[in-house]
Amino acid sequence: MNVLKQLLSDRAASLGAAIILGLVLIAILAPWIAPYPEDVTAFHLSERLQPPSAEHLFGTDRMGSDVFSRILFGARITISIAVIAVGVSVVIGVPIGLVAGYYGGFGGGFLMRTSDVFLAVPQIVLAIAIAQTLGPSVENVILALSLTYWPFWARLVYAETNTLKKQTFVEAAKALGASDYRVMVLHILPNTASAIIVRTSIGMGATILTAAALGFLGLGAPPPTPEWGRTISEAREYLPEAWWYAAAPGLAIFLVVMGFNLLGDGLRDILDPKLRKGSR
Amino acid sequence: MRRLEIILSRLVWFIPTLFGLVFVVFFISNVIPTDPARIVAGENATEVQVQALRVEMGLDQPLYVQFTRYIADLATGDLGKSLYTQRAISDDLLHRLPATLELTFAAMIISIGIGVPFGVISAVKRNSFVDQTLRVLSVSGLAVASFWLAMELQMYFSTKLGWTPLNGRIGGWGPDEITGFYVIDSILAGDWESLWDTIVHMLLPATTLALPAAATLVRFTRAGVLEVINSNFVLYERAMGFPTPLIIWKYVLRNALISTVTQIGLIFGALFSGAVVVEAVFDWPGLGTYAVQSILQSDTKAILGFSIVVGVVFIGVNLLVDIIHTFIDPRTIQ
Amino acid sequence: MKPTILALCSALALASPTLGVAQDRYVHANNSGYDTLDPHTVFDVARVATRLNFYDGLYRWVDNPPKLIPWLAKDHTVSEDGLTWTFNLRDDVTFHDGSLMTAQDVVYSTERLLALKRGAGSLLLPMIDPGQTVALDDKTVAFTLKEPSAIFASLVPNILIVNSKVVQENEVDGDMGQKYMIDHIAGTGSYTLKRYDPARGFVGERYAEHFAGWGEKYFDEIEFRTVLETNTRIQGLMRGDYQGLDGYLAPDQVERLRSDEDVQINEQESMRVYHIAMHNGRAPLDDKNFRMAMVHAFDYDGYINEIMQGTVARNPTIVPGNLWGAPDVPGYTYDLVKAKEYLDAYKAEHGDEIRTLKIGTLAGFSETEQTAALMQNGLAQLGINVEIESSPWPVISSNMQNPETMPDMVPYWKSTYYVDPNNWVGELYAKRYAPTRNVSSYMNNEVDALLEEALVITDQDAREKLYKEATKEIYDDAAGIWIYNTKWFGPYASNVKNVRFCPVGNGQDMRWAYLEN
DSSP states (O other): HHHHHHHHHHHHHHHHHHHHHHHHOOOOOOOHHOOGGGGOOOOOOGGTOOOOOOOSSTOOTTOOOHHHHHHHHHHHHHHHHHHHHHHHHHHHHHHHHHHHHHOOOOHHHHHHHHHHHTTTOHHHHHHHHHHHHHHHHHHHHHHHHHHHHHHHHHHHHHHHHEEEESSSHHHHHHHHHHHHHHIIIIIHHHHHHHHHHHHHHHHHHHHHHHHHHHHTTTTTTEEEEEHHHHEEEHHHTTTTTTTTHHHHHHHHHHHHHHHHHHHHHHHHHHHHHHHHHOOO | OOOHHHHHHHHHHHHHHHHHHHHHHHHTSOOOOOEEEHHHHHOOOHHHHHHHHHHHHHTTTTTTHHHHHHHHHTTTTTTOHHHHHHHBBBHHHHHHHHHHHHHHHHHHHHHHHHHHHHHHHHTTTSSSSSHHHHHHHOOOOOOOOHHHHHHHHHIIIIIIIIOOOOOSSOSSSSSOOSSHHHHHEEEEEEEHHHHHHHHOOOOOOOOHHHHHHHHHHHHHHHHHHHHHHHHHHHHHHHHTTHHHHHIIIIIIHHHHHHHHHHHOOOHHHHHHHHHHHHHHHTTTHHHHHHHHHHHTTTOHHHHHHHHHHHHHHHHHHHHHHHHHHEEEEHGGOO | OOHHHHHHHHHHHHHHHGGGGGSEEEEEEEEOOOOOOOOTOOOTTTTTTHHHHOBBBSEEEEETTEEESSEEEEEEEEEETTTEEEEOOOOOOTTTTSSSSHHHHHHHHHHHHHHHHTTTTTHHTTTOOTTTTEEEEEEEEEEEOOOEEEEEEEGGOOOOOOOOOHHHTTTTTOOOOOOHHHHOOOOOEEEEEEEEEEETEEEEEEOOTTTOOOOOOOOOOEEEEEEOOOOOOOOHHHTOSEEHHHHHHHHHHHHHTTOOOTTEEEEEEEEOOOOEOOOSSSSTTTTTHHHHHHTTOOHHHIIIIIIITTTEEEEEEETTSSSSSOOOOOOOOOHHHHHHHHHHHHHHHHOOOOEEEEEEEETTHHHHHHHHHHHHHHHHHTOOEEEEEEEHHHHHHHHSSSTTTTTSSEEEEEEOSSGGGGTHHHHHHHHHTTTTOOOOOOHHHHHHHHHHHHHHHOOOHHHHHHHHHHHHHHHHHHHHHEEEEEEEEEEEEETTOOOOOOTTTTOOOGGOOOOOO
C-alpha cells in the first residue's frame, strides 16, 4: 500500500502507470471502442490512403482500412507479446539465477556461463536468427524474445542471491533447520522481488521495441495483422505523402515504451533505496 | 597481480563463451524449414541436381558431423559460403565490418558529446527546470523505435528539406579503400571532397543511432556526478571555499569519465545492435544491411556467420573495457 | 595551410569529371544486390544488368514485342531431324582483353553452363547433354540436342560467352573459374568492369571496340547501385541521384513519379503474368467445384482498379494476352453468389466441413500480401477460414517445389525467361515440369499430350493451336487464379533517351540509351 502511495506521489511514475493502464484497457476493449472494428480484416479499396479526418482519426491505409482502429487492435498484439515473452523470461531466468546463486560451485558457474553465451550477442541479433529460422509469426517472435531475454533475470537474481545468502537472517533460518528449498523460496526470493519488478517494467519496454523491430524486418506477424512494427514497414512505401500511416504506429510504440520506462524509473526510486540516494 | 588475474580469467572464458555461442546459433539455424541445397541449386533445378548438391555440401551427414566440420572450418577463420551468393561469408563480413564500425564510432562520439555534458548539467542544476526537461528527454530517447525515427528523419531532412543525402555512405565511389573507413581513407588520399561527403552521409544515421545511447549516458553521468558532488571530499573542498567550477573540473569530471568508460561496453553493444535496423533504413552497406538481406534470402549460413562475428566483436569490446577499467578505476582490483 | 588548399584544388579538379560535365553517366538504382558477376550461375531478372551489359550471346532479344536478332552469330541452320543446330559466328568479335572470340569459347561457355547446373544451365540440361557442343572450325559451332526442340532457339541468348582462356587460367581445383568469376568479368559485352563492390553495386565503362559498334550518342559509364528500399529509389530518382530504376513499381509510386517533370515514365506492355497458384493435388482444392468457387471469390476489379489503379491489364489465363497462343476467353469474375453455388455443390458431395486454407505470400512484396488479404476477405464471406503465412522468396520457392510443403495458394509472378508460351503454360502445368516448376500438382493427360507435342514440332501455326487448346482446357479446369499481365513503367530521368525495352531484360540493356542535354 505504501508503495502505491509513493508511486502516486511521483508524477512521472504515475503518468507511466496511467499510460499502461490505458494500454491494457484499450487492448481489452478494442472491439468496442474502435470506430471500425471490422477493419482488422475488412477493406474499402476505394478509400485507400486518405488523410486524417473526423471520420478516420489517423487516416486510412493501403487497403482503405481505418488506421486508428487497427492501432487499437495492435495494442492487443503488442501487450500479449510483451507480457508473455517477459513472463516466460522471468519464469526461466529467476529459478536459474536463484539456484545458481544459492549453490554456486561448478553447477552455478555453468548456469551463469550459459546465460553469458546468450548475453554475448546483442539481443536483437539472436532474436533475428531465431525468428528467421522458425518463420514469421507472433508465436515465434515470443519464443525468440523469451529465449534471448531470460539471462537478464538470471544475472540479476544470481547477483542478489549471492549477497543475500551471506546475510544473518538466511544463516539463522538455516540454523533453525529450514530446507534449502524453503530458504530460497521463503527467505531469499521475496527479497529479490523489488529488483525483479523494476527490471520487468523496464524489460517490457525493451521487449516491445525489439518485437516492433522484428515486425519491421518482416519477421513478425503475417499480414493483415495490425502489428505496429509491420504497419510501419508497410507505410514506408507511401512516404512522405501518407505521413499519418507511419506516424501513428510509431507514436503508439513511443507512448507505450515511455509508459513502461517511466513506471520502471519510479519503481526503482521507491523500491531500491540504494539507487535512490544516488540519483535524487 | 590481481589485475593480471582478472584479465586472465576473462581471457580464459573467451573461448568457451564463443564455443557456446556457435553451438547455440548453429543448432538454432538448423531447425530451418527450408532446404539449403535447393536454394543453392536455384529455381529451375531438378531433384537429381538438388540431391547431388546435398551430398556436395555435406547436408546428408548427421548434424553433429556438420557441426564438427563447421567448428573445424571456423578455427581457420572460414565461415563457409553464402547459400545464396556462393561468396565466402568471412570475406563478405570483413568487407562490411568497417562500414558498421565507422557508423558505430561516429554514433559513439555523438552520444558522448551529447550525453556527458548534459548529464553534468543535469546533476549540477539538480531538480531545476533544465534537469526536469533533460529527464523527460532522456526517457523519451530510450522509448523511440530507432527504425521509425530513422524513417521520419530521412523523410524530413532528406526528402522534404533536401539538406542531407538520402542513403548510402558516399555519393560516388569514394577514395580507394585502404582501411575501409572512408573518413581515414579520404584523409590518406587527401580527398577532402570525399571526406566532407562521407561526413554528410553519416549525419542522419549516426544521430539516429546515437540518441538512445546519449539518453543512457545522460542518466548515468547524472547519477555518477551526483554521487561525487555529495561525497565528503567535495563537501570539504567546497567548505574550504574552492570555486565550484574548479571543483567540478577537478573531481567531478574525472569521476564522470570513469562512469562513462564503464558504460562504453554497454553503449557499444546498444549501438552495434541498433545499427542492424538503422543501416537497413539508410542503405548503409554494413553488417546490418547484410544481415537484413540474408534474412530476406533465408541465407542461414550467412546469418550464422553474422551472429558469430557480432558476438566476437561484442565479447572482445567487453573484454577490452573490463581490462581498461582495471587501470582507470583501481577499486575494481581490491 | 598551403598544401591543404592545393590538395583541395586538385581534389576538386579530379572530382569534376564524375560530376557529369565531360562524360555521360547513367546511374541505376536496383532493388537487389549484385552479389556475383558470374553470368552462368544466376538467372534472375534482379541481376540481369551484369549479364546484359558485360556479356553477349549468339542471339539477342531486343524490343517489344521481343524479337531475336543475330548477335555473336551471323545465322544458323537446323538439320533435317531437328537435332543438330549449327551456328556461324562473326569473325570480328573481341573480348575485353583484345583477344578474338572463337567457336572454342562458345563450346567452353556451353559446357561450363551445363557443368555448373545453375542459372540458365538447368533450363538447357533437359535438352542437351554435356559434350554435345562441338567447334567445327574457328567460326562454326554445332549443338546436338537429345530430342527436337521448338524452344531451343529461344534459349540460345542465355548462353553467354566467356573468354575461355581467361577463365581456364583462373581455375582453382577444377572449379571452372567460379571463385574468380564472382568478382571478375571475361566477356565481349558493351561495357567493361571498372569498379565492383558486392555491398554497393558496379560501374561499367564503355567498351569502344565492341563488335556491334556504337551510335552517335551513348553513356560512357554506367553504374548500377543497390538500393533495397523502394521509397528511397523513388526519392533518389526525383532528387536526381539516379537516372533510372527497375520498372515494376506499385501504381502509387508510378503516380508520384508522373507528377515530377524531371522524370519520364516509359510505359510498355510486358509479359509477366500475376496469378495465384493453387495446389490441385490436395483436398479440397483437388475438386473442380471447389476450385470454381475459388476463382469466383477473388475481387479482380477491386484489385486491378483500386490497388493497382488500373495500371495493369486483366489476363484471363496463364498465357500473356499479348503473346500468341493465348485463347480468347472472358476471364472469371468476382461473383460470390456463383462461388456459393459451386461451394454448395462441393459440400453436397464432400460434406460441410472445410479446413482452414493456407496462403503463402512473398515477404517484402506487398502486392502478394494485399492479394492474400483480399482473397482471405472474399473467402471469409463464404465461411472459409484463411491463414496467411509470409516468407522470404527462397523459403517459399523451396516450399512450393515440394507437393508436401506447397501452401494451398501462392500469389506470384511468372516472368519472361524466353518468349514462348511454354515459358508460362508449359512450365506451370505440364507434367514434365512437376514439381519444380509445375508447382500446382496439376495433372491432366489430355493437356499434357498437347503441351508435349507443342515442344517438339516447329510449325508455328500448329503450335499456336496446341497452346490455345491446352490453355483453354486448363482455364476450364480452374487450375489457378489468373489475375493480370504486368505493364512495365520504366522510370527514367527526362533527359535519358532511347531506352530499348524488352520484356527479357527489362530495359537494362544500356548500349542503346544516351543522355540528351
